[in-house]
Amino acid sequence: QSVIEVTPVGRQETRQLSKEILCDIMQPRAIELLQHIAHEVFSNRGQISSGVVLTGGGSLSRGMVEIAEQVFDAPTRLGFLEQKHFGGLLDEVQSPEWAVAGGLALASMRSQIRRQSESGKSPTRKVAEWFENFREKFR
Numbered sequence: 064q065s066v067i068e069v070t071p072v073g074r075q076e077t078r079q080l081s082k083e084i085l086c087d088i089m090q091p092r093a094i095e096l097l098q099h100i101a102h103e104v105f106s107n108r109g110q111i112s113s114g115v116v117l118t119g120g121g122s123l124s125r126g127m128v129e130i131a132e133q134v135f136d137a138p139t140r141l142g143f144l145e146q147k148h149f150g151g152l153l154d155e156v157q158s159p160e161w162a163v164a165g166g167l168a169l170a171s172m173r174s175q176i177r178r179q180s181e182s183g184k185s186p187t188r189k190v191a192e193w194f195e196n197f198r199e200k201f202r
Contacts, residue, residue, distance in 0.1 A: 094130055
């Protein structure tokens with residue numbers, strides 16, 4: 064039986080907990096969370112046409128994909144960043160943990176490019192300015 068150390072919320076000392084007990088705690092919470100999401104999707108007349116994509120660190124929990132497939136009754140997979148959008152950084156961020164942050168950054172960039180294109184600047188100039196502004200934030 065494997066044991067891990069956990070730090071209870073609001074405490075400084077750690078305690079040992081078996082992985083079996085941790086799974087007994089986490090599995091019902093995962094099911095509950097995914098059922099709530101499914102309820103929200105389907106109660107708003109939403110449909111899942113081609114499947115579910117899980118992102119974030121919690122999606123890496125063992126069995127999460129299988130639980131989501133049962134709850135949503137749909138194919139489920141982990142989400143990763145695409146090479147075509149994040150080529151130079153892909154090795155460092157190729158994990159579902161980074162998929163949300165990368166997707167939000169990409170959506171923000173597209174939104175800025177769209178707004179700038181409405182201002183009459185060339186697409187190349189807009190992208191160059193976006194990268195310049197991005198770089199300035201980290202100086």
